[in-house]
Amino acid sequence: MTAKGYLRKANPLEILSDADVEAIHRGALDVLAVTGTRFESDRALKLFEKNGCRVDYDLKRVRIPSGLVEECLRQCPSSFFMKGRSPKTDLTIGGNTLYFCPSPGMRTIDLDTWEQRVPTVEENHQAVKILDKLPNINLAASYTPYCELEDVPGVMLLPVSAWGRMKYFSKPQRVGSSMESHIWEMQMADVVGIDVFAAMEAAPPLTWYGDAIDCAWACAERGLPVEVGCGAVMGGTGPATLAGALVQSLAEMMAAIVMVQLVNPGTGILANAFVFALNMMTGSPAAGGIEVSLFQAAFNQLWRGKYNVPTMIGACGPSSSELIDVQLGFEKGISASLAAVSGASIINLHGGIHVELTYHPAQSIIDDDIAGMLGRFVQGIEVNHDTLALDIIHEVGPIPGHYLRNKHTLTSWKKEHFLPAVSDRLSYHDWIKQGKKTILENAKEKMESMLAAYEADPPLTDSQNADLDRILEEARTYYAKKGLL
């Protein structure tokens, strides 16, 4: 069973004033027109020049006039359709619907010692199978669940990762943007009959690498949507101030959107936020920090509110905690909650543990409870004759009246109350009797039972499986010829 996403009922939280929104927007236009952005792609620079932008080929710098930026922003559709392997996994991204997506980790983690290690391909398959069956997972990003696999050379990581997802994951996916992996991933998607979208992620400050450009270009040409992402670390690769980081990120993303819309006007855009503050103690990203949530709330307001472009909120998945503990829970819980109430279209939440270093399927199962809770929250409160329950309140009256015996409770409680899958809801007494199990133990048990029960739905045919294997082999041959294997 896959949820069709959660339809948001309440108005999203707005953290910026109208004047703030306008100032940040103007700031981004100013950066694009005056300093410009670096595009490491001659064909992209030529396309910009042809459309009236000032291009410096030596510096690979493009300065874009504000009018063109605003025109291209207007070309972005407010939603777009993505086909899954069956109608129940199809998505329409955008509008008021909230979806969830996994958050990657380089490696797996031992749940007893909390030591990280490189997972096997089989462990990757298992983690994918769990994601396929989690009711609140609607799509997957490239690089998920793991970004490093035992006995798989780096250049083959993305093709092997996509090959595993195509076999064991029935929902729409994002292709990767490294070493032309999108070529193989798009072919595999055609084999299994799903839609994919591009990953075009900035190299802040204000730079776009060839890999990201090529991936977006290829998808846009085929009419597939493009996820345009920012990824500054505030105080390192972006300004330390929230407003400054927003300006820079918007400028980077707007430049990419101009390119995509020039390649194919009307291409669907997914605005991705993956911005952290710099951890001034270590120099790494400070995952789980509250400034991440401030950035993401403003990001949602700007893209959803001002530009009417769906958002993917990527920095809710990782925490700064090294293990599955209280810190991990509150960091993920707070950031995902604020992303949900501020209007995210997609939240990347499931499975990530420590700053994209570690991932575990047991955590993805726990995160599915968070996703379900937030989904229920954004659906809000239904107010109608039946839910107001006036007749029932009159009927039950004061004590000793109660509602547990009333048919209204029987028929309404499951629609109104969210039931978690692994969060503990036992009475204290029963919890003692049943062995004082933690949520992590519940999740581990659930993982085992889900894997034992796994069946692909719909199953791949033998010829689809053979085609996937063939494409993977072609990728291997291609990279070997290039001397990369």
Added chain:
Amino acid sequence: MDNYQLLKTSILEYEKDNALQAAKAGISEGTDPLKMLQAVTEALNIVGEGFNSGDLFLPELIYASDCAQAAIKVLEDKITADGNVAEHKGTIVLGTVRGDLHDIGKSIVAALLIANGYKVIDLGTDVETEKLAAGVRDNKADVLGLSALLTTTAAEMGNVIKKLESEGLRSSVKVMIGGGATNANYASHIGADAYGETAVDAVGIVKDLLK
């Protein structure tokens, strides 16, 4: 669908009127009411198992047991009129003691006992001591279950036990207590036979008491 199936299905679909109607139709069409009672038991077994496995919840449990109770009443009246006796695992009288209006915990205990094949007479809340003693006597109860959520009303439980003693009923009935204001020490202090911490405990306790 015959009335037997209809009765079972109605309970499983929480359709009280249909359950009642199926029981009545069964009787008027001459089906053995003892056999119809078996349909109720089968439905309640399914509900009880569903609750224990976490697939069904309190509203389903309570409402199914209410549907069953409605049908049982009609069927047992007919069984008695025919001069027969319906078999139960035991007869349990329940009540929340005088001065205490808390109903939910006791209702859950009642539903669980019904789902497990016991005959339950629920006397409700704020039940006078005399009425509880009369309930034990009139129904030949095997077990009396007393509930109290307030520390101020828990003392009533001791009075009920004294009343059973003075009426000569104490030796024929086991007394179990439960509710937020009670604990195992209090149960032994007032001379009750058992204490249940949760509603689910009540089923196991009754089983032990009636061994």
